[in-house]
Amino acid sequence: MLKALAEDLRAGRTVADCRFDQVYPPEIRNLSRTHWTPVEVAVKAAELLRPTEQTQVLDVGSGCGKFCAVAALSGPGRFIGIEKRPHLLAAARKAAEDLGARRASFLPGNMADLDWSAFDAFYLFNPFYENRMKSIRIDETVVLRAEKFFRYVEIVRSKLTCAKDGTKVATYHGFGGEMPLGYGRVDRVSIGTDFLELWVKRRQSAEVGSFGRHPHLGHNKN
Ligand SMILES: C[S@@+](CC[C@H](N)C(=O)[O-])C[C@H]1O[C@@H](n2cnc3c(N)ncnc32)[C@H](O)[C@@H]1O
Numbered sequence: 001m002l003k004a005l006a007e008d009l010r011a012g013r014t015v016a017d018c019r020f021d022q023v024y025p026p027e028i029r030n031l032s033r034t035h036w037t038p039v040e041v042a043v044k045a046a047e048l049l050r051p052t053e054q055t056q057v058l059d060v061g062s063g064c065g066k067f068c069a070v071a072a073l074s075g076p077g078r079f080i081g082i083e084k085r086p087h088l089l090a091a092a093r094k095a096a097e098d099l100g101a102r103r104a105s106f107l108p109g110n111m112a113d114l115d116w117s118a119f120d121a122f123y124l125f126n127p128f129y130e131n132r133m134k135s136i137r138i139d140e141t142v143v144l145r146a147e148k149f150f151r152y153v154e155i156v157r158s159k160l161t162c163a164k165d166g167t168k169v170a171t172y173h174g175f176g177g178e179m180p181l182g183y184g185r186v187d188r189v190s191i192g193t194d195f196l197e198l199w200v201k202r203r204q205s206a207e208v209g210s211f212g213r214h215p216h217l218g219h220n221k222n
Contacts, residue, residue, distance in 0.1 A: 002098050002100075003100070012074070015039050020066070025091070031138060035063060035136075039066075041192045043070060049123070051075065053076045056120050057078065057122065058080050058119040058121070059123045060082065061082070061125070064091040064095060065092025065095055069095055069096050069104045072104040080104075081106045084111075111127075111152075119163075121167065122167070124175040128152040129173075129176060131147075153175065160179070161181070165201055165203050166202075
């Protein structure tokens with residue numbers, strides 16, 4: 001069953017979320033609607049990021065690894081997730097192995113403590129929102145506080161500010177803040193329950209002449 005699922009993703013065939021989510025145990029599957037990227041969105045995000053075989057994409061807060069597994073099966077590139085909840089990290093590693101998604105891998109820990117400089121691209125599905133919104137909390141295995149939401153958003157902004165020119169960022173439901181200066185939005189697709197947006201970091205000198213202030217590209221809006 002999982003072999004056929006992986007084959008369908010490799011071949012570009014549509015896979016329903018309820019089918020993909022069978023790879024996870026029920027308690028993780030039940031969180032899918034709110035917390036895990038829908039298959040269709042993950043495939044589209046990977047397509048927008050246009051990775052090559054060498055591209056390293058970091059999924060910031062990778063949960064049970066659904067984005068990384070789907071993206072790795074549906075196209076080129078290496079998809080690395082970082083996740084602070086150990087049981088979700090374990091589920092992500094098991095699912096990727098069961099699916100044969102060899103270009104999906106996962107790191108334990110807090111995204112704030114990771115050096116982001118080795119990555120070419122980032123994916124964010126509003127990872128810190130449960131700190132603000134009690135009703136959508138995944139569980140009580142980590143300490144959640146509104147203050148953390150704002151702190152983490154600022155850390156993401158600061159890490160993206162330091163990222164190399166050409167860095168791509170795909171967001172689904174945003175990441176909770178505005179993209180830092182130097183990033184221009186180059187695509188916006190209505191999909192799933194919100195928008196998938198693609199941002200690219202350009203050299204500051206080239207920025208104003210290209211899309212730095214272009215009204216239709218929504219510079220620094222998120
Ligand atoms: C909305 S889920 C997205 C999961 C995955 N990216 C996907 O799209 O399927 C956000 C995940 O981020 C994790 N997370 C939140 N803050 C984090 C942090 N500071 N460092 C690492 N992981 C974090 C949560 O535990 C949760 O699993």
